[in-house]
Structure formats: structure tokens, C-alpha cells
Amino acid sequence: MLKKLNWGKLVVYSALVLFSLLYLMPIYMTIITALKHPVNISLTTAWKLPGNINWGSFAEAYNTLGPNFMNSLYLAVSATVISAILGSLNGYVFSKWKFPGNEIVFTLVLFGMFIPYQIILIPLFRVLRQLNLYGGIPGLALAHIVYGIPITSLIFRNFYARIPESMIESAQMDGAGFFGIYRRIILPLSAPGFVVVVIWQFTQIWNEFLWGITLTRHSANPITVGLAQLAGGQAVSWNLPMAGSLLAAFPVLIIYILMGRYFIRGLLAGSVKG
Amino acid sequence: MLTQKRIALTVITILVLGLLGTSLSVGASSHEDELSGKLEIFSWWAGNEGPALQALIDLYEENYPNVEVINATVTGGSGVNAKAVLKTRMLGGNPPDSFQVHAGQELIGTWVAAERMEDLTWLYKEEGWMDTFPDELIDLISTEDGIWSVPITIHRSNVMWYVPDNLDKWGVEVPNSWDEFLEIAPELEEKGVTPLALGTNWTVNHLWESVALDVLGPDKWEALWEGELAFNSEEGIAVWEKLDEIMEYVNDDYSSLSWQQATDLVVEGDAAFNVMGDWAAGYMSTVLELEPKEEFGWAASPGTDGVFMLLSDSFGLPKGAPHRENTVAFLKLLGSKEGSDTFNPLKGSISPRLDSDLSEYNVYSQSAAEDFSSDRLVGSLAHGAVANEGFMNDFAEVMEIFLNSRSPERAANAAQAIAKQNDIQ
Amino acid sequence: MQFKSDKIVALLILLPSLILVGIFVYGFIGQTVYVSLTDWGKGAALAKNPEMNLIGLKNYGELFSGFLNSRFRQDLVNAVFYTLFLVSGALGVGLILAILLDRGPKGESVFRTIFLYPMSLSFIVTGTIWRWLLAPRGGINRLPTMIGLPAIGFRWLNSRQSILNFNWQNLPQITAIVVGAAFLFIAFRQWRSGLKKKGLLSLIPTLILLLWALWGARFTPEILPTPEQHGFNLATIGIIITAIWQYSGYTMALYLAGLRGISEDLREAARLDGANQFQYYLNVAIPILKPMTMSAIIILAHISLKMFALIFAMTGPDNAETSHPAVLMYLTTFRANNFAKGAAIAVVLFVMVAVFIVPYLISAYRERRA
CATH class of the missing domain: 3.40.190.10 (Periplasmic binding protein-like II)
Incomplete structure (x- = not known):
């Protein structure tokens, strides 16, 4: 019995280690390539550790991508904050102030989460142009806020649904109204909900590409567009796009490693029926 | 109860104003900085073509030290990605001050047909370019209604x-x-x-x-x-x-x-x-x-x-260019002997001008320039x-x-x- | 009294979001559908006020049966294969990882972090990294040389080989056979569950469809003037692997949550019944995971049906072998200036996604009402 168990454990652990190597292989390759001097990068020695380390790749990548990085930061922070506030209010209404047709309306809003964005691309930039928002970060932020409404509302709605009705009712007895309840009961309990939504929206916005490339002028390009251009040029030395990839991945990776639990919760929220 | 309503109204007002406000401020700034001295040049010149463009920009900044040149480059061979990005910007009503475009039908069929370009005939006359560029080339960048761009390179x-x-x-x-x-x-x-x-x-x-x-x-x-x-x-x-x-x-x-x-x-x-x-x-x-x-x-x-x-790379003057005066100055530089002979030797192309100083160019370009002046000229499809x-x-x-x-x-x-x-x- | 006015406040708070979603989602979809029925794209497409004339379904007709639009048809086939392989690959790998982690091995959280980190990355980042890993003469292809084996010669992203080819002209027949087979399956299940009459009724469409496919189709006109082969392009394998790498952590998290939800009692009961680990997962756990699987299919299918950034980063917009309708939409619209046809491609994509999403949302809606 004991022997059998050990065999099982051995299989499990070796499979886990094997998979881990598989999942870490790309990041290993990225780091070692970023640390090489362009002249030392060749296809045949791609897997070898760098002989002498070239930290310069990162400085160079930051020189090129720095403005894009800042654009993405402004964009993601501002759009995420507004998204979270809107989502919290919407989720509060959808879960605690049900109106006739509440569920139908909610389902219709939810639909916006799943549309392929190609279907709204042409009208989107026509409208942004009419609003004089085309080309800059505010326009891109507006798009992210609007199309973020479904997911943020969903997450908060499911989160608030767990707050017992009795709490709401007793607050109403005490004379609290819409905002009173929100401030005294909902908001103090909202912290984990906000963390989940903020992480989710920030990651989504940081990583988005299609709108970035179609809706912004050069000076407002987010990091994904900057990286695509850095890597898309042809006679490139690969240390630069690799360092750029690490730079573009840095903020989301940090969030993920520090707050993985909440990240997963957001991930599951998007797929568990509301 | 009253306060709650007031809060509700305030929140809504803030949200609405916030959205309007951001739109207004952007709208205003893009008009105001017309005179603030920027020049955005849109091209797909990167890699080994980048230094040539930089030399040209340096020359421009030397002549006009108060203008800040924005070098908007979208990489990708033959401009495949750049053209798509340019289009979204033009459609979005956000044209760059000037953009790289292949001389000929690529410019005429898309941008001239859509009435998005300014006729440059006056500039050609003012600068005396009607005689400095070969007639076949001017034909290529003209329609009955005007001349639409300034060629900077000739490639074979x-x-x-x-x-x-x-x-x-x-x-x-x-x-x-x-x-x-x-x-x-x-x-x-x-x-x-x-x-x-x-x-x-x-x-x-x-x-x-x-x-x-x-x-x-x-x-x-x-x-x-x-x-x-x-x-x-x-x-x-x-x-x-x-x-x-x-x-x-x-x-x-x-x-x-x-x-x-x-x-x-x-x-x-x-x-x-x-x-x-x-x-x-x-x-x-x-x-x-x-x-x-x-x-x-x-x-x-x-x-x-x-x-x-x-084939020839050229730059035009889009209608509604945010810094028109700066763009005209840039086009003048492109068409000038100095600009042309600064740019082309570095890029490895030859000058479209008939009077360029061949001593600046490398062995290949000298032979190409010779062919350019004596051969039958036809246009490229690709x-x-x-x-x-x-x-x-x-x-x-x-x-x-x-x-x-x-x-x-x-x-x-x-x-x-x-x-x-x-x-x- | 107070309660009523609070309800109005609540609605007022919700209203801006509803209006925005109404315009930006439904209004825009309507506008794109309208554009797809016009000829915007001829002549001066980029004029300030371009000329647009309604031309009905002509754009769609051209996409599906026009001589020149074979790239769209291949892209569509690619999208189907991308979806098929991404969904099945991510589900399979995710399930294995979840089962490995289910028993709570030492260092579980470390392993979980490792398997899930790709999910936090942008498609552009993953695409850039994997393009380097899959370079024809380097990266993965050189791995075997480390243990003395010859390098792999496969071109993960550039192979021009294609398997499972079929003739697009036969598409109506193939569709009829597939749908007929589905009806046959329904008939069989109805028969087995005792609904003999209903089962026999379901056999009727099966027979009609199969008869038409095998015999009647000869008398209907061909949808294309010449035969046209489409199939699974091997160049898409590199992109599929990358996508699975990125998303299997997600299915793992989903399945792990499901496995952890299974009560210890049930597990114990299975053990008492004499089930070993393998039998436990196969007969007890996996059936319980069915709702997770459904959710994952929906999410992954809709992601792979709009995949743009990953392909853009890995093979560029011009590689027709690995292309996808989402990429073609971008090119058709912004490079060929054919806005109407670009819109039509977007509508086709939208319909494909809606086929997955609408039933999902309706069932979720019913569950909430119940």
C-alpha cells in the first residue's frame, strides 16, 4: 500500500515538474535573449546562457517603449478607476434594486461582453471622431470604460448578491435610502470586489491591442502597439523585443504574482453564470 | 432624503461633465497647438532607413529650431502596416502633418480621389521644381487637377x-x-x-x-x-x-x-x-x-x-494638416537639392532631381543615376x-x-x- | 414614498450605463450591419462624406462564393480549426493539470502560479516570445540537438502544407451530412429513451438531408465556378500551441475550483465502492465538471473566434496561411479601403460568436429567473 502510494506520488510530481518546465521555457528564453548582446544572438545558440550580460537591452527598450509604457499607465489607471466605480454602482442596482425586466436588461448588458470587437470597430471610430476624441488616450479610455460595463457590473452584481437582504432591510428600517445603504453597508463590504475588478480591468486594458492600433495616433500608442512595432520591424536584433516583452509584461506579472488569488477570482467570475 | 437626491444628481452630473470635459479639452488642444510648433511626419522608415530620415529631421530642426519634429514611424516592409494605421488616422480626422506615400496611383487612387490632399502646383512653381524633376516623374504624381506630392527618392x-x-x-x-x-x-x-x-x-x-x-x-x-x-x-x-x-x-x-x-x-x-x-x-x-x-x-x-x-517615395500635404506652415517648410526641404542630397545617399536611393551632386553617392547609386537619366522609365506595381x-x-x-x-x-x-x-x- | 424615490434614483444611476451600452453595443452593431449592405469602398472610399448605396447581400454573396474571395473562405476554415483545437487542447491540458493539483501536492501554490502566469500576459507579448521560440532554424526546433538528436525541420508558422482538405463546392453537401448526422443522433437518443414516435419523426429530416447530399445535390448549381480546396493549414499549429500555452492555466483554475467543490463524502463513497483514482476521476469527478466545461467552451470559443492580436504578433497581417477573419477584416477595411466588405466579415464573425453566446446567455437568464 505504502509503496503504491509513493509510485503515484512520483508520477504526479514528475508530471508537475515537466509541465512547469514547459510553461517556464518561454520566459527563460525571453530573459536570456534579452540579456545577450545582439552579436551573440544566433539561432543555433539560442538556448545557451549569455556569456557576458547586456543590461543595456532594457535601457534601450525603455528608451523606445517608455512613452508607450506611460500611455498605457495613464490609460489603464484612469479607465480602471472609472470602470470600477460605474461597475460597483451598476452591480448595486442590479442586485439590490431589482426593477421589472431587471434580468432581461442585465442579460442584454452582459451580451456586450462577448461581442467580437470587429463588429463595432468602424462605427466606434466614426463616433470618437465626432466627439473629437479620436487619436488620444481619453477616447481609448472611453471605449474601455463602455465595453467594461458588462464585466464590471457582473462581478459586482454577483458579489453584492451575497450580502443578505436582511441587512438591507434593516438599514431601510433605520431610514437609509439608496445612497445611505450604499455608503453604510455595501461600500464597506466592497473591498474584495473592487480588488477583483481593478485587477481584471487593469490587466485587460493593459493588454488590449486592436483598439490601440486603430484608435490612437503615434504619440498616444499604448505599450502593446509599441511592442508590436518594435518586434515587427524586420532586421531586428531579438534582444530588444524580448526586453520589450518583459517590460510590457512587468506590471501585470507583478499584480498577478502578488494578488494571484484575486486575479483568479476575476477570471472565474467572467465564466460563472451570473 | 433631499441630500440623497442631491448626491445622485451630483454624481450623474459629474459623470456626464467628466465625459464631456475630456472631449472638450482634447478638442481644444488640437486646435490651439496649431501655432505651437510641432511637425508630425508619418513614415515606415525604420531599421537602416531610420538614420537617413533622422538626418533629414536634423537638417529641418537646424533650419527651424523652434519646431518640434515628431517622427511617427510604423515599421513593416513596403509600408504594409503603416498604410493601415494612416487610414484609420485620416478617417478619424486626425491626419499627420505629412505622410510617406509611394508616388503614383497609391497616392492618387486613394487620397487624391478622396479629396484629402492639397494641390501643390503653386509650390512647384514657386520653387522652380517644374524643371528640376523629370517630366515623366511629374506626370506620375499629377492628375488633371494638380500635382499632389513632393518626391524625395527614386528606387529601381x-x-x-x-x-x-x-x-x-x-x-x-x-x-x-x-x-x-x-x-x-x-x-x-x-x-x-x-x-x-x-x-x-x-x-x-x-x-x-x-x-x-x-x-x-x-x-x-x-x-x-x-x-x-x-x-x-x-x-x-x-x-x-x-x-x-x-x-x-x-x-x-x-x-x-x-x-x-x-x-x-x-x-x-x-x-x-x-x-x-x-x-x-x-x-x-x-x-x-x-x-x-x-x-x-x-x-x-x-x-x-x-x-x-x-518607384518613388513622396510626401504630400493632407487637407486639415494641423501644422500646415511647418509642413510646407518640410516639403520645401524635401524638394531642395540640400534635402535630397542629405537623405538619399544615406538611404541608398537616388535623387529625383536632375541636378543632384553625384559625388555624394556611392558606387551603386552613381550607376543607377546614370541609368535613370538614360533608360526608359516605367512604374512599379508592387x-x-x-x-x-x-x-x-x-x-x-x-x-x-x-x-x-x-x-x-x-x-x-x-x-x-x-x-x-x-x-x- | 421614500422607497419609491430611491427606486427612481437607482434607475437614474443605471441609466447612463444603459444608454452607453445601448449605443456602443446595439447601435454600433446595427450600423455595421447597415454598412455591410452598402457598397462603401468603391472609388473615393476615404472622402469626408463617402458615397454609400445599398446593394443588399452582395458582399456576403461575394465572400462565400465569389471567385476572388478564397482567402476569406480559408480564413473561415482556419477560424473553425483554431476554435476546435484551442478549446479541446486547453480543456485537455487544463484538466490534466487540475487533476495533478487536486490532491494538494507540496508546493501546490507555486505550481499553480507557474501554470497560470501566461494568462496574465498580452497576446502581443506571448506572440512576440513564441515567434522567437518557433523560428524555423532555432528555438524549439533546436531542442532535440541538446540530447544529440537531429534538429526538427518543421516550420511551425510557415509551413505551406495543408491536411483534411475538402472542396468548397461540396460545402452544402458536407453541411447537409453533418446536420443529418446530428438529427440521426437525436433520433437515436429519443428512440432509446422510449420516445419511439418522436424518434421516427426525427428520422425524416435525416433522410431528406442525406438523400439530397448524396443524390439531389447533383442537380443544384455549384456555388463556385471551379473546385477550391480548403483544409487545415499546418502553419496554424504554432499559433494553436501558443494559445493553448496561454489558456490552459485558465481551464486548470476553473476545473480545480470544480474539483475542490466535490464533497469529501462523495469521494469517500467512490472509494468505498472500490473505485481507484482513475475510475474516480472518470466516473465521478469529470461528470460533475460538466458546467465548468460548458463555461470554458463558451469563453475559449469566443476568444478564438475573435483572435487578432496573437496572429498579428506571430505571423503578421499578411500571412494568408495562418490568417483569420478577424485579421482579414482589418486588412479589407483599412488597407483595401473596402469598408462594406470589412463590415460584412465582421458580421459573419459576430454571427458565429452569437451562435455560442446567445444560447448560453438565455440559459443563464432562465437559471436566474428560476
Whole structure:
């Protein structure tokens, strides 16, 4: 019995280690390539550790991508904050102030989460142009806020649904109204909900590409567009796009490693029926 | 209760005002900084072409120290990505101050037809350019209603590259026609050498136009674009048949290589020839530091001696350019002898001006400039001179049909169909 | 009284979001559908006020049966294969990882972090990294040389090989056979569950469809003038692997949550019944995971049906072998200036996604009402 168990454990652990190597292989390759001097990068020695380390790749990548990085930061922070506030209010209404047709309306809003964005691309930039928002970060932020409404509302709605009705009712007895309840009961309990939504929206916005490339002028390009251009040029030395990839991945990776639990919760929220 | 309503109203007002406010502030700033001294130049010049553009920008900033030049580069060979980005910006009502565009139908068919460009005839007269540029070139960038851009470069499309020593070693000579190439190709293959190096998608289109120029000759080539010769005529099919034969002798990983990597195959002695525009000379002499004529050689692509298939990069003045005055100054610099002779030697192209100072240029460019002044000039398809963008984009699909089916008839019929669709035939 | 006014406040708070979603989602979809029925794209497409004439379904007709639009049809086939392989690959790998982690091995959280980190990355980042890993003469292809084996020669992103080819002209027949087979399956299940009459009724469409496919189709006109082969392009394998690498952590997290939700009692009961680990997962756990699987299919399918950034980063917009309708939409619209046809491609994509999403949303809606 004991022997059998050990065999099982051995299989499990070796499979886990094997998979881990598989999942870490790309990041290993990225780091070692970023640390090489362009002249030392060749296809045949791609897997070898760098002989002498070239930290310069990162400085160079930051020189090129720095403005894009800042654009993405402004964009993601501002759009995420507004998204979270809107989502919290919407989720509060959808879960605690049900109106006739509440569920139908909610389902219709939810639909916006799943549309392929190609279907709204042409009208989107026509409208942004009419609003004089085309080309800059505010326009891109507006798009992210609007199309973020479904997911943020969903997450908060499911989160608030767990707050017992009795709490709401007793607050109403005490004379609290819409905002009173929100401030005294909902908001103090909202912290984990906000963390989940903020992480989710920030990651989504940081990583988005299609709108970035179609809706912004050069000076407002987010990091994904900057990286695509850095890597898309042809006679490139690969240390630069690799360092750029690490730079573009840095903020989301940090969030993920520090707050993985909440990240997963957001991930599951998007797929568990509301 | 009252306070709650007030809070509700305040929140809504803030949200609405916030959205309006951001829109207004952006709207205002894009109008106000008309005089704030910026100049945004949109191009796809990066990599080894980047320094040439930078030299030009430096020259501009020297002349106009208060203008901040924004170099908006979108990389990707032959401008494939840049053109898409440019379009979204123009549609979004956010034109750059000036943008790179291939002189000819790529500009006229898209932007002039859409009435998005300003006529530059006045600038040509003011600067005396009517006589400094060759008439054929001015024809290429003009319609009945005006002249639409300022050319800065001339490149030649129909050039074949090789390494002289390698050819000696393998005992072959530069072929004078594609038929001659097909004769020597099996010999090269026996020696383990790829006869023709080829790269990704658009470089196949590039090869096609050189083959077509050999098979059809310059008159019929022009007849194609004037709608006088059908793409699926006997001659039209013959072009595809020839290409089909040639494709037997290219490297089989062509679709994964950039044009530079295809050039590398020749330089490294893995392949004998490569057909590429003469920016390849710039790549070999500047990036690979090879000696022209000694370490790499060139000839007109087989069967096209005496014909110069040209393409030209040019810049225009879009209507509604945010900093029009700065743009006009930039265009003046582009057309000037100083600007032209600063930019072209670095990029490896030649000047469209007839009075350029050839001593500034390298060995290859001097020979190209000589051909430019004496050869018959025709326009390139792959680089936007002879056909509009609709046709060019569809032609990529035709090529895909050809590469998948390898059927010359199908490809020729498809080409004829897209010519009809795009108002060429 | 107070309660009522609070309800109005609540609605007022919700209203801006509803209006925005109404315009930006439904209004825009309507506008794109309208554009797809016009000829915007001919001549001066980029003029300030471009000319647009309604031309009905012509754009759609061209996409599906036009001589020149074979790239769209291949892209559509690619999208189907991308979806098929991404969904099945991510589900399979995710399930294996979840089962490995289910028993709570030492260092579980470390392993979980490792398997899930790709999910936080942008498609552009993953695409850039994997393009380097899958370079024809380097990266993965050189791995075997480290243990003395010859390098792999496969071109992960540039192969021109294609398998499972079929003739597009036969598409109506193939569709009829597939739908007929589905009806046959329904008939069989109805028969087995005792609904013999209903089962026999379901056989009727099966027979009609199969008869037409095998015999009647000869008399209907061909949808294309010449045969046209489409199939699974091997060049898409590299992109599929990358996408699975990125998303299998997600299915793992989903399944792990499901496995952890299974009560210890049930597990114990299975053990008492004499089930070993393998039998436990196969017969007890996996059936319980069915709702997770459904959710994952929906999410992954809709992601792979709009995949743009990953392909853009890995093979560029011009590589027709690995292309996708989402990429073609971008090219058709912004490079060929054919806005109407670009819109039509977007509508086709939208319909494909809606086929997955609408039933999902309706069932979720019903569950909430119940």
C-alpha cells in the first residue's frame, strides 16, 4: 500500500515538474535573449546562457517603449478607476434594486461582453471622431470604460448578491435610502470586489491591442502597439523585443504574482453564470 | 432624503461633465497647438532607413529650431502596416502633418480621389521644381487637377543581385533573360546552391513584376495598366507560366524570410541570385558593410536591360494638416537639392532631381543615376506606382491563389477579375 | 414614498450605463450591419462624406462564393480549426493539470502560479516570445540537438502544407451530412429513451438531408465556378500551441475550483465502492465538471473566434496561411479601403460568436429567473 502510494506520488510530481518546465521555457528564453548582446544572438545558440550580460537591452527598450509604457499607465489607471466605480454602482442596482425586466436588461448588458470587437470597430471610430476624441488616450479610455460595463457590473452584481437582504432591510428600517445603504453597508463590504475588478480591468486594458492600433495616433500608442512595432520591424536584433516583452509584461506579472488569488477570482467570475 | 437626491444628481452630473470635459479639452488642444510648433511626419522608415530620415529631421530642426519634429514611424516592409494605421488616422480626422506615400496611383487612387490632399502646383512653381524633376516623374504624381506630392527618392525595382566571386566559383554568368536563368538553374542546384533567393509574400509580387517586364516588354507592361492588354490574354498567362517555372528554383522556406534574410542567402553563398529593389544595395553596403562591385554585384533583372522600373517615395500635404506652415517648410526641404542630397545617399536611393551632386553617392547609386537619366522609365506595381491600393491588395490574394494552386490560368483570370473590379480594365 | 424615490434614483444611476451600452453595443452593431449592405469602398472610399448605396447581400454573396474571395473562405476554415483545437487542447491540458493539483501536492501554490502566469500576459507579448521560440532554424526546433538528436525541420508558422482538405463546392453537401448526422443522433437518443414516435419523426429530416447530399445535390448549381480546396493549414499549429500555452492555466483554475467543490463524502463513497483514482476521476469527478466545461467552451470559443492580436504578433497581417477573419477584416477595411466588405466579415464573425453566446446567455437568464 505504502509503496503504491509513493509510485503515484512520483508520477504526479514528475508530471508537475515537466509541465512547469514547459510553461517556464518561454520566459527563460525571453530573459536570456534579452540579456545577450545582439552579436551573440544566433539561432543555433539560442538556448545557451549569455556569456557576458547586456543590461543595456532594457535601457534601450525603455528608451523606445517608455512613452508607450506611460500611455498605457495613464490609460489603464484612469479607465480602471472609472470602470470600477460605474461597475460597483451598476452591480448595486442590479442586485439590490431589482426593477421589472431587471434580468432581461442585465442579460442584454452582459451580451456586450462577448461581442467580437470587429463588429463595432468602424462605427466606434466614426463616433470618437465626432466627439473629437479620436487619436488620444481619453477616447481609448472611453471605449474601455463602455465595453467594461458588462464585466464590471457582473462581478459586482454577483458579489453584492451575497450580502443578505436582511441587512438591507434593516438599514431601510433605520431610514437609509439608496445612497445611505450604499455608503453604510455595501461600500464597506466592497473591498474584495473592487480588488477583483481593478485587477481584471487593469490587466485587460493593459493588454488590449486592436483598439490601440486603430484608435490612437503615434504619440498616444499604448505599450502593446509599441511592442508590436518594435518586434515587427524586420532586421531586428531579438534582444530588444524580448526586453520589450518583459517590460510590457512587468506590471501585470507583478499584480498577478502578488494578488494571484484575486486575479483568479476575476477570471472565474467572467465564466460563472451570473 | 433631499441630500440623497442631491448626491445622485451630483454624481450623474459629474459623470456626464467628466465625459464631456475630456472631449472638450482634447478638442481644444488640437486646435490651439496649431501655432505651437510641432511637425508630425508619418513614415515606415525604420531599421537602416531610420538614420537617413533622422538626418533629414536634423537638417529641418537646424533650419527651424523652434519646431518640434515628431517622427511617427510604423515599421513593416513596403509600408504594409503603416498604410493601415494612416487610414484609420485620416478617417478619424486626425491626419499627420505629412505622410510617406509611394508616388503614383497609391497616392492618387486613394487620397487624391478622396479629396484629402492639397494641390501643390503653386509650390512647384514657386520653387522652380517644374524643371528640376523629370517630366515623366511629374506626370506620375499629377492628375488633371494638380500635382499632389513632393518626391524625395527614386528606387529601381528591377535589379538582380549576386556575389561576383561566387558566380565565378560556380562557373555561371549573369543571365540575360529568365530563359537563360532557367538553363543555368539546374547546374546551380546540382552544386547545392539555391538558384534564386526569395522572401516573404510581397517579395513574390516584386519578383512577378520583374518577370512580367521581361516577358511583356515595357510597351505591353504599360498597356496592362492602361487597360489595353488583358491580364488573361496569352501574354498575360505567359507571365504566370514563367513565374511558375522560376518558382521551382527558389528556397523552399521563402515564406518565412524577410527580404533582408533573402539577401543574406546570396551574401552567405547559399543562393546565387536575388531580385530585389535597390534598397538592397543600401542594406548590403551599410548594414553588412560590403564593398559594392567587389563584394556584391548587380544587373538589371533578366531581360530588362535598358528599362528602369521605378518607384518613388513622396510626401504630400493632407487637407486639415494641423501644422500646415511647418509642413510646407518640410516639403520645401524635401524638394531642395540640400534635402535630397542629405537623405538619399544615406538611404541608398537616388535623387529625383536632375541636378543632384553625384559625388555624394556611392558606387551603386552613381550607376543607377546614370541609368535613370538614360533608360526608359516605367512604374512599379508592387510599390504603388501603376495601380491603386484596391488592386494592390487584391493582387496579394491573386498571388495567394497562384501559390496555392500553381495554376497560371487561374491566376491570370483572377488578375483580370480584380483589374475589372478596381477600374483598371 | 421614500422607497419609491430611491427606486427612481437607482434607475437614474443605471441609466447612463444603459444608454452607453445601448449605443456602443446595439447601435454600433446595427450600423455595421447597415454598412455591410452598402457598397462603401468603391472609388473615393476615404472622402469626408463617402458615397454609400445599398446593394443588399452582395458582399456576403461575394465572400462565400465569389471567385476572388478564397482567402476569406480559408480564413473561415482556419477560424473553425483554431476554435476546435484551442478549446479541446486547453480543456485537455487544463484538466490534466487540475487533476495533478487536486490532491494538494507540496508546493501546490507555486505550481499553480507557474501554470497560470501566461494568462496574465498580452497576446502581443506571448506572440512576440513564441515567434522567437518557433523560428524555423532555432528555438524549439533546436531542442532535440541538446540530447544529440537531429534538429526538427518543421516550420511551425510557415509551413505551406495543408491536411483534411475538402472542396468548397461540396460545402452544402458536407453541411447537409453533418446536420443529418446530428438529427440521426437525436433520433437515436429519443428512440432509446422510449420516445419511439418522436424518434421516427426525427428520422425524416435525416433522410431528406442525406438523400439530397448524396443524390439531389447533383442537380443544384455549384456555388463556385471551379473546385477550391480548403483544409487545415499546418502553419496554424504554432499559433494553436501558443494559445493553448496561454489558456490552459485558465481551464486548470476553473476545473480545480470544480474539483475542490466535490464533497469529501462523495469521494469517500467512490472509494468505498472500490473505485481507484482513475475510475474516480472518470466516473465521478469529470461528470460533475460538466458546467465548468460548458463555461470554458463558451469563453475559449469566443476568444478564438475573435483572435487578432496573437496572429498579428506571430505571423503578421499578411500571412494568408495562418490568417483569420478577424485579421482579414482589418486588412479589407483599412488597407483595401473596402469598408462594406470589412463590415460584412465582421458580421459573419459576430454571427458565429452569437451562435455560442446567445444560447448560453438565455440559459443563464432562465437559471436566474428560476
